[in-house]
Amino acid sequence: MADVTADTGALSDRYHFLLRRLHSLSGIIPVGVFICIHLTVNASILAGPRAFQFAVDQIHNINNLGILKTVEVVFILIPIAFHAIVGIIIWLTSQPNVTRYRYGGNIRYTLQRWTGILAILFILLHLRHIHWIIPGGAEFDPHDAATSTVRAMVGAWAGIMYTIGVLCAVFHLANGVWTFLITWGVTIGPAAQRRSGYVCAIIGIILGLFGIGSLITLKTMDASAISPAAVEQGHTTALYHRADLPT
Amino acid sequence: MSKEIVFKIRRQDGPSTSAYWEEFRMPHSPGHNVVSALMYLREHPVNSRGEKVQPIVWDSNCMEEVCGACSMIINDVPRQACAALIDELEQPIVLEPLSKFPLIRDLMVDRQKMFDALLKVKAWVPMDGSWDIHRHAPLIAPDDQSIRYLFSRCMTCGCCMEACPQFHENSAFIGPAPIGQVDLHNSHPTGKYAREGRLHAVMGDGGITDCGNAQNCVQVCPKDIPLTDAIARIGRQTTAQWLRDLFVK
Numbered sequence: 001m002a003d004v005t006a007d008t009g010a011l012s013d014r015y016h017f018l019l020r021r022l023h024s025l026s027g028i029i030p031v032g033v034f035i036c037i038h039l040t041v042n043a044s045i046l047a048g049p050r051a052f053q054f055a056v057d058q059i060h061n062i063n064n065l066g067i068l069k070t071v072e073v074v075f076i077l078i079p080i081a082f083h084a085i086v087g088i089i090i091w092l093t094s095q096p097n098v099t100r101y102r103y104g105g106n107i108r109y110t111l112q113r114w115t116g117i118l119a120i121l122f123i124l125l126h127l128r129h130i131h132w133i134i135p136g137g138a139e140f141d142p143h144d145a146a147t148s149t150v151r152a153m154v155g156a157w158a159g160i161m162y163t164i165g166v167l168c169a170v171f172h173l174a175n176g177v178w179t180f181l182i183t184w185g186v187t188i189g190p191a192a193q194r195r196s197g198y199v200c201a202i203i204g205i206i207l208g209l210f211g212i213g214s215l216i217t218l219k220t221m222d223a224s225a226i227s228p229a230a231v232e233q234g235h236t237t238a239l240y241h242r243a244d245l246p247t
Numbered sequence: 248m249s250k251e252i253v254f255k256i257r258r259q260d261g262p263s264t265s266a267y268w269e270e271f272r273m274p275h276s277p278g279h280n281v282v283s284a285l286m287y288l289r290e291h292p293v294n295s296r297g298e299k300v301q302p303i304v305w306d307s308n309c310m311e312e313v314c315g316a317c318s319m320i321i322n323d324v325p326r327q328a329c330a331a332l333i334d335e336l337e338q339p340i341v342l343e344p345l346s347k348f349p350l351i352r353d354l355m356v357d358r359q360k361m362f363d364a365l366l367k368v369k370a371w372v373p374m375d376g377s378w379d380i381h382r383h384a385p386l387i388a389p390d391d392q393s394i395r396y397l398f399s400r401c402m403t404c405g406c407c408m409e410a411c412p413q414f415h416e417n418s419a420f421i422g423p424a425p426i427g428q429v430d431l432h433n434s435h436p437t438g439k440y441a442r443e444g445r446l447h448a449v450m451g452d453g454g455i456t457d458c459g460n461a462q463n464c465v466q467v468c469p470k471d472i473p474l475t476d477a478i479a480r481i482g483r484q485t486t487a488q489w490l491r492d493l494f495v496k
Contacts (some may be wrong), residue, residue, distance in 0.1 A: 016456065048403070090459070100323055101466070183482050185483020188476055188480055
């Protein structure tokens with residue numbers, strides 16, 4: 001029997017609390033915030049190629065300072081990787097028992113773990129598919145956002161992968177906000193947790209509609225029918241002119 | 248109501264032997280609970296095939312759901328056998344030992360892990376010192392009393408640990424019940440003095456951060472202890488403690 005009263009000096013023990021709390025925090029800031037922005041920008045395609053181009057330009061204008069890739073790596077990719085690695089460790093130490101205990105909370109606990117794992121796989125496929133960090137995939141052209149995205153989304157595989165991936169990520173985020181509020185001691189009693197549950201469900205439904213709505217729009221849009229004039233208009237309504245963008 | 252009581256019991260002759268199921272039938276009489284029925288079977292250790300077998304081993308003590316000894320899984324629910332009335336159970340009544348604690352024999356397990364955890368989190372009010380801690384017992388507001396009373400009913404039965412998907416032999420998690428006791432003792436006017444030590448004890452590996460918020464604990468607790476309230480409160484207290492450690496010390 002280990003001496004339970006001794007203070008252990010093990011590194012993992014000393015940094016355990018910090019690591020787990022950073023995992024919880026990183027899921028909201030910056031990863032959760034990023035997902036909200038990402039899905040909102042995506043959803044602008046619902047208003048047409050012009051609006052989508054305008055939204056994309058708002059993001060890519062950061063590159064006027066030449067820091068877009070640095071921002072992506074430091075504030076998006078590294079936090080996601082950290083959240084994923086600690087998440088895998090957490091997943092490995094769970095023993096879901098939902099077949100015996102079919103309570104709502106337990107089902108969400110089990111889903112939280114599996115949607116996390118699926119979201120990691122999805123993000124890797126998504127980066128392979130369209131992101132510069134893994135070269136060789138489809139080209140996303142920030143100067144002609146709608147056309148290049150519609151072209152990239154052709155095929156049943158893309159539709160299935162993005163539907164499952166986006167829904168997993170959205171559930172994981174919405175439920176993650178709910179557990180975040182418990183973890184940090186914001187919502188304590190069952191009534192407070194029920195109320196925060198409603199709010200998180202609404203957040204999840206809105207983000208899910210954004211994601212699926214933009215997917216349907218992209219899948220049903222004809223790339224050759226996107227008028228260059230609309231894209232050009234999107235650029236000119238952006239805060240900066242397209243000439244400011246690097247080619 | 249059936250004339251017979253039928254049990255399906257998961258048995259195991261020792262910690263390292265393999266488990267097997269055995270069926271038992273006994274005459275029905277009103278007012279039986281699972282422990283009193285097991286007592287009958289101990290006197291008549293004959294299985295449903297008519298074979299004389301070793302009497303079933305289990306643990307029990309108080310017979311009024313306050314000691315926590317007779318925890319077992321009854322029809323898929325971890326609970327106290329003494330408070331499980333036969334007439335309220337679906338038959339055949341399936342009995343299994345708790346699966347998260349080392350098995351001794353049949354339905355008897357070793358719940359030592361829980362007591363070790365109580366020691367680790369310093370779940371007591373320190374009274375010995377070189378000075379008088381309190382000349383008079385401190386006053387506690389009635390509202391606080393009623394909340395704390397719920398936590399004082401914890402009998403370390405292990406049902407919450409059994410249902411917790413984060414508590415198992417490959418995890419360091421101390422489980423919900425000891426966190427409930429940290430909350431109880433931290434809220435006590437005198438127990439507060441040792442608050443920091445308890446919080447540090449649950450801030451390491453296997454502590455509060457290893458809770459996964461499945462909230463099965465609060466669903467199965469036979470004493471209706473608001474364990475998830477305690478977990479969230481200790482989450483809040485450890486957050487504050489971590490900041491104090493970082494900026495004040």
